[in-house]
Each structure stands twice: as structure tokens, then as C-alpha cells.
Amino acid sequence: MTGLVWFRHDLRTSDNAALSDALTAGPVAACFCVCDQQWREHDVGDRRLAFLLRTLTALQARLEILNVPLRILHAPRFEDVPGALEKLWDELQVTALYFNEEYPLNERRRDAAVAERAKRNRLDVRRYAGSLTLSPGTVRTQEGKPYTVYTPFRRRWGELVDPVAVNPAPAPQRQPQAPCAGDPLPPALGGVSHELEADAWPAGEAVAAASLERFVIERGSRYHKDRDLPAITGTSALSQHLSVGAVSPNQCLKAARDANGGQLAGDDQGINVWVNEIVWREFYRHIIAQFDHVSKGHAFRTDYDALAWRDAPEDLHAWQEGRTGYPLVDAAMRCLVATGWMHNRLRMVCAMFLSKHLLIDWRAGERFFMQQLIDGDFASNNGGWQWSASTGTDAAPYFRIFNPASQGKKFDPKGVFTRKWVPALAELPDRYLFEAPTREGVDYPEPVIEHSAARQRALDFFKAK
Template sequence: MTPRLIWFRSDLRVHDNTALSRAAAEGPVVAVFLRSTPQWRRHGHGANKLDFWHRGLLALRETLQGLNIPLLHRDIDDFAAAPAALLDIARETGATRLHFNREYPWNEARRDVEVTRTFDEAGLTAIGHHDAIAYAPGELLTGGGDYYKVFTPFAKAWHRQLSGERLTLHDAPRPQHESPVPPDPAPEPPTLAGTPAAPEAWPAGEEAAADRLERFLRFRGHHYVEQRDFPGVAGTSSLSPYLALGMLSYRQCMQAVLAENGGHLAEGDAGLTAWVSELVWREFYQHVVVGFPDVCRHHAFQPHTEALPWRGDAAGLAAWQEGRTGYPLVDAAMRQLRHTGWMHNRLRMVTAMFLAKHLLIDWRRGEAFFLEHLVDGEFAANNGGWQWAASTGTDAVPYFRIFNPTTQSQRFDPDGRFIRHWLPELAELPTGSLHEPSARQRQATGYPAPVVEHRAARARALEAFKGLTP
């Protein structure tokens, strides 16, 4: 029997993998991975994400070996080379069918269309499956037949139309009697621009993801509402890197919540339902990139905000990137990002709004910096979050809402635990001074003065936004 190809991308798991399950149901399977490092770099991904991707591939390869499924891998320069590379592998292995799970951003979707067309012209079949989210983009629409622009009605429709079928887990394939073709040797690590920040903090693979999910739901999930906004507490799931690269599926997450929450997703335990809402937010942004593809081309979701008079403040941008703005919570968050490849969600909002509102620097500069450093860097979620904070996107925070970083610090790091950890130069200050050190304390510790005064920055941002015409 001729083998089927399963093309892995950002779905590095064998359990609950739609494309793999469908391919294995048809006959023997050969796995394929195309590493597009130059393309991924052009898309803005940095060493942390690319290293995690590589380690995830190695973990997948080991699991596939236990199933006697060979993994073939190729390095290509860009997505345009994918159709020919896959067609060559199909001819080498005698495969007539290719299965893959769809990706939704503009460039990835165009790549998949070209792969399907190339296979069709060669008399072969390429089949894309919707796997990463519950509803394929276009399935959930407003009463007027449009894509949702606001999260709350989207979430209501998501829950209202949800069926058990959408949450059914796909079986992992059984071990094959023999390998259809010899596997390739393990791939060499990619050449990275920089050194990964903290790979030990992010063990790769679906076993690590499943373990982290279980521990979150058992020990922290029920307290998620009370703890998720406090960066000094381990209150979040820390599952975003595993979801971004598909080492864990949304169905596995939802099924785990159902088991822990009496069969409910939208009611019951407040912590668990709040976490489900965050997963639905992630899906919402995947729909946005399809329904409003201009966001994939560096455009604001709200076109009138393109007229904002962004400042070309190189010194301010560097201070923000390096964690020396003079606002302790902002600086601690940016140092967390640079040292771990991850940032607490509350702090992503605080730091993003500081750049876009306090410094009036184009949100796209911050979006790119985050994507370069985040181990969980995912275009749709990152773009959606940045545009929310900058008041240019869907569900955008009203332009006049501008977080006071000192107040945010006092509220969400009241004992200064997070600040002390990431700003050791301030560790000996009294807690009351940690959030806003005096000039004397700054001089004594070498901590910089604020790059901008909050009231003046707020007034400047309000003036900039008031001049826009929707």
C-alpha cells in the first residue's frame, strides 16, 4: 500500500492531531517537516521560538520512532519552495496523498493553497484539515454574515454553537508494522541569530505540555481569576508556547476543563471558565487574520488610526527595550522578557500601552520586538494584543484609557516581589518606594529617572487620538 504523507508544521504532537489521525486511518504514514528558518526570521521569529521549535521537532521525532513512523525533514529558504519540496518527497516515497493541518495567517494560507494546487496538477491529492481552533474561519459570523469585530459576541456565539463533536479527541495512530521508508537522521540545530534565553524553562514536546496542563488544572486553575493578574505569583498556565507550536491542542485543554469542572466550559468554577475565555480569545484572533487580512500586512485594524502621529523616539524605544524607562514594573517586565523569552500577560498589556501611549511610539515597533523575543510568539495573538493596547485594533481599549504604570505596579505587585526579582538594584528599598523611587533613591541605586512624566505623556496621547476622524 502506498504511504500517506503527514506534513507537520505548528502541530508537533501525535495525540489529537487531526491530519495525522486521518492519514493513519488510510494506511502507512511518512512524516515530513520543512524547516523554513530564513522565512521564519523574516516573519520576525527569534532564537527563543526557533530553538523551542527545533527541540519540539526532536521530541516529536522520538515519539514517531516509537510508532515506527519515519520523519523526513528538509531545509527550505521560504514558503515558495514548499510545493516543490513536498512534491519531490511524494515522488521519492511513492505517496499519492498529503495531509496537513491548516494555518491561517496570510502567507501561510497562500503557501497551503500553492501546495494543494501543485499536488492537484501532478495528479496527487493534498488535504488540509481544520485542527488548531474549534471553528474554521468563516463558520462563526454575525447576523449580517460578517466576521466578528468584537470579542464578546464572538465568544457568546462560540459557546452557543459549540457541539461535542468539535471537542472530540482524535486517536493517536497505532504503531506501524514497519517503516515505509528509512527515517532521516535527527536534524541539526538551526543557525540562530542570538542565544536562546532560557531553554531549561521550556522543556519541549507533548509530554511536557500534558504535564504542565495537568499541574495547572490541579494546583492553580481554580485560583486563576484571583491570581492571574499578579506577576509575582505563579498564577497563569504557562501553556502558551505549547499551544503556539501545537504540542498541545485546544481540544485537550477543553476536555481537561470539562473533566475538572463538572462537564461545563461557560459556567461553574470561575477560575476555569476565565481560562477557557482566554483560549477563546486566542481563537478570535485567528479568525481576525482571515476576515481582515490587512492586519497581516502591517496595517491597523481601524484604518483611521493609521493617521496617528507616532514619534520617532529612538532613545525612548531603546530605554523600553532594555528595561530602563524609570518605571519599575515596566522595566522588570521587559527584563523578564529578555531573560526568559516570556512575559506575564498583565505585563504585556502594561508594557505595550506604555510604548504606544506614554512614548507614542508606533505599536508595530513593539509588536516586532515581542515577536523576536517570545518563545510563544504567535502572529495573530501578538498582533491582536498589541493593537488592543494601542487602541488601533478589534475590541480596542478606548483611546482615553491609559494605564498608569505606577498604579498598576502598586495594584498588581503590592509587595514588590516581582520588581525585586528582576530589578535587584532596587531590592533593598522599602516596599512603598519600589513602585516610584525618589530622586535620591534613584541616584543611590543607579536606577534611571523616568523617561517621561505620566501626566504629560497621557495628555500628549489624548491630544494625538483626539485629532483622528473615524
């Protein structure tokens, strides 16, 4: 009688309900499926593959301490997964399969196929909501419908999540002996070595736990003041760990609660606002779990599917390469491509610029972000893009159009961030930096479109839909 824990984007041993439960029931082996072809189809970029591999390496070391062997299966596409798992559970005489749920549509279909195959093989299938605090379907309106707007979702979520509910799962118990040998990890995933950008993006649950602790102690109370300033580290920088599951939302919320007098919404304004961000993550996961059309590339608001976006490859390239003539946008895009990171405020500015100033389909931007971001996550990325393009769950209408110059003056007033990434503007006096950066002797392009003309064009575009 062996239990098999199937790891996916839950690459941690602590607060992992699937693993802890399996270990209380009997001998346990673990596995991970390398779905490199499918990941590429889902726009997973090189730096994320390398980060995933480093996180797996750290997981394997933790599992060894628990005497849980990690088997590595190659299943290039999701449809290959049931067969690959079946072979393993035949070999190990597995009687129960344990895993934490994933919510995009392809992942749910894969899991349904695996569960069906497992049941046919008389395996017990145990599923857990490991990447969420509350399962989709448990946060509903009085009429029993899913919430489609964040603020009422947040309110209801807060009512349901009493402090006890954020207690992480029990610590996993070491088993006396491993039921089989583990596999060595591949040196590369999808052709990408674990060494890629290894210094910039350290991985694994110990790194994530240390970052969480440091954030809560050192920066948590200032979060509401600092979180919009890209020139400083005012946020937790945990999203890449959350996206591979090296840390869980429960662990984040527990740390927040412990630092806030035992409350999720207590006296510490910074922590309160940070908890709201964790709930945004939950919200977008509930959306993709309950609205299948979002995973099929459609606008959340399906009436916006009819918008005739501009086909403008040159403008798209200028945006991707940080050559729009808007310093804040260009600095942010250059930072993204060079490092795999973009600050949340700038993600909104850049996404709105592409979809509103340039009227380019938000899906082109969503895809580019996904390929570049170290924390690329379908639910949050899609949610952020659709929010910015006004096709999504945002309660505000399409006439929210950020002015990149005003955003620059407000959130990077001395231009510290902008000058770093656009060195041609390093010596430009503050008064010109965001308003009139194109000057004689400065190697910086003219704006691709003037702001007020772009704003009017966007208003007309959305009004006419």
C-alpha cells in the same frame, strides 16, 4: 499508495486530526520543512528556534513509536516549499497530502501554492483546523460577517461549541511498518543549537500534557484570582507549547471541561475564566484568517494607519532595555529579555506604555516581542499589541491608558516581582517603589516622561487623527 503528513506548528501526535486520519487510510510518512530564512524574516528569535527543534525531537520520538518516519526538507523560504514537497512525494509515490491549517497570510499563500501543485500532481489534499476548535468562517454574525469584537464572538463560539465538539481526534494507530527511513534532525535550526535555554524551556507533547494536567488540578480553580499577579505562577504557562502545537486547544478545553463538571462554563470560576483566554487565542486567529490587511502590517482599524507615531530611537531603546524610570515596565522588559517570558498583565502594561506614553509605533514593539518571546505567535502578539495601542479589535476607545504606578501597586503590591528584576530598588520602602523610585543613593533613572503629561499627550494624539 502513501499518505504524507506535513507537520508545521502542530508538533504532536495526539489530537492531530491530519495524522490520525492519514494513518487510518494506509501507509504514512511525515515531513517537516525547515524554512529558516522565512522564519527570520518573520522575526522568529533564537530561543524559539531552539524550542522548535526540541519539540521536533520529541515529535520524532513519538512518531517512531507509530512507525511513521519523519523526513526533514530544507526550503529556506515559503516559495521553496512546493518544490521541496513535490520532490518528496515523487520519491515516495505519495497519493494524499494531509496538513492542519495555518492562518497568517504568507502561510495561507504557501498552502494554496502547495495545494495547487499537489492537485496538478493528482494528489488528494486533506486539510484540518488542527490549531483551532472551530474553523474561521464558522463563527459568524447573523449577517454572515466575521466578528470584530471579542465578547459577541465568545458568546457565539460558546453556542457552537457543545461539549462533544471539544473531543480530541482519535488516537493515532501504529502502522505495521514504515514506508521509508526517516532523516536525522539537524543539530541546529537557523544556526541555533537545540541546547539554547534547554533547561528553562523543556519541550514536547509529554511535557505540555503534564503542564496542562498540573495546571488544571493545582491552579485552575484559583486562576481568576491569581492570573494577574506576576510574582506568582498563577497561569498555565502553556502558550509556548500551544504556539508550536505540542498541545491543542481541544486538549486544553477537554481538560477544562473534565475539571468543571463536564461544562466549559460551569461552577468553577477559575476554569471558566481560563476557557475565556483560550477563546481569545481562537478569536485572534479568526481575525487574521479573515482580515488580510492585518498580516500586511496594517492597523486592524485602517483609519488608525494615518497616526504619525514619534520617531524616538532613544526612548525605544530605553523601553527595550528596561530603563524608562517606571519600575513595573522596566522589571517586565528586563524579565522578557533575560528569559523570553512576560506575564500577560505586564505585556499589556508594556505595550500600552510604548504606544501611549511614548507614542512609538506599536509595530516596533510587536517586532521586539516577537524576537524575544518563547511563545511568539503572530496572531496573539499582533492582537495583543493592537488591543493595547487601541488600533485593533478592542471595544474600548483610545482613552484606556494604564497608569504604570497604579498597575504596580495593584498587581505587585509588595514589589516582589519588580524588585527581583530591578535589584537597585530592592531596599526601597513600598511607599516609594512605584510612585517615586528615583531617589538619592538609588541607581535608577528618572521617568522618561511624567505620567499625566504623557496621558494628555496621548489623548491629544489620538483625538487629532
